[in-house]
Amino acid sequence: MQSREFSGVMVCAGVEVPYRRQAPEGTTGDLLAQAFRMALAQSGFAAKEIDGLGVASFTLSPDHAIDLAWRLGLSPRWCMDDCHGGASGINLLQHAVRAIQCGDANVIALVSGDRFQPSDFKQLVDHYNLTTRVWLRPLESGGPNALFAMLTQQHAQRYGLSRTDYGALCVAQRGWASRNPQAVYRTPLSIDAYLDAPLVADPLGRFDCVPVVSGANAIVVARTDLAKHGTRVAVRALRCAYNVDHQMGDGLQTSLVTLAPALWRDADMTPDQMDLVSVYDDYPVMALVQLADLGFAPDADLRALISRISSHELPVNTSGGQLSAGQAGAAGGMHGLVEAVTQLRGEAGERQVRDATRALVSGYGMVEYRYGMCANAVVLEAVGGGSQ
């Protein structure tokens, strides 16, 4: 089915509360409030102009979006809790764009983030959902690393890849991270150091697994005629597809493969027109899978794709991605979106992709049992002002 166009709405800000390995003083709500204030400052909107709020967080409990709205002094006409993990940022954006187009809200703030101590993280992975609690927790598998270790093994065998190939992605992203002062890991990584790192779950080593951090992100979405000065970012296409194979497949494809043709048709663009890509990188194998699903690996040539990522010819996860910048819980679902908005606004500093005007962002996640059941993608384009 043809998707309705995305006109009349702009993304006006994309911000990040610096990620930290050690949980900071305070609460998850504090981090989300800080992200909200940063987003206001960047977008130029006053708090009283915000009439919609969307929130994604694993650790805000017992509060919800409406409690945060109250603490922020907001009187929203539109309010939404999102529970889609790595797919939450784009899921929220989908709803926010439609709410504004339909007149239910004019200016929406979307915030996401988590504050984790080790015990919070264990609680999250043991009780991620009922399936996990009943069937995986008794195995003491320690969370999703074991599942993606087995997926990596199967993917490597199918495509004839080695640890060095997956490591090339981690090394390339660390290269970008070295130019991002907000990334938690910025020291350049060699392929030898990658290969020598302790194994976490064979064949995954330490650098294949995202560092758990505390932090938050926010974006502001507004009716175009209300947007303040500066470069804005338009949504050209956005598609979500959840539970396409009902966990009955092998996990080596995501639902992006089913939505990609319609996504590119909606955008009237092709993968090779993207100036940068933010792909959800919980594990390098899933970054490769999503990029292939979206059409970035013509003829299924993953080696050529890895080579283009390695050389930064194809800018992928220019913040360093979650693998170097960290995964702040549900903020992981907005991190790549914020990085793309930052690049398209021309505000990425040393890591700025020259003349960046178009970006593809993907989301992936919510492991029901063996792999993620959610995937979504958005094509963004800079409008007005342009990037450097």
Add this chain to the structure above:
Amino acid sequence: MSLTVSSCIRCGTTVFPARYLCPVCGGAEWSEIEAARGTVTALTVVRHRVGAHNSGDVHLASVAMQAGPTVIACLKSVAEKGDTVCLALDEQHRIVASRS
């Protein structure tokens, strides 16, 4: 205890874990069928877990059951990809796989 999967009475699709409605035909009636054997499709050794220090390695396998679905199981004996294993549910509610 034996491990069971759900089979849709209307269309025969087998699923694990159980669902309310069949993802293929929408049927709501299920029969439980025993899933005693399967083939190892992937293996891993979990060496580091958050919040678990010096607690030993955990050996896990993905097992494609002859009944259809794939499960994640705790491996109780040495096995390789392609091996046939027996599946059971132990008293800690773990799916355990062992060489037949």
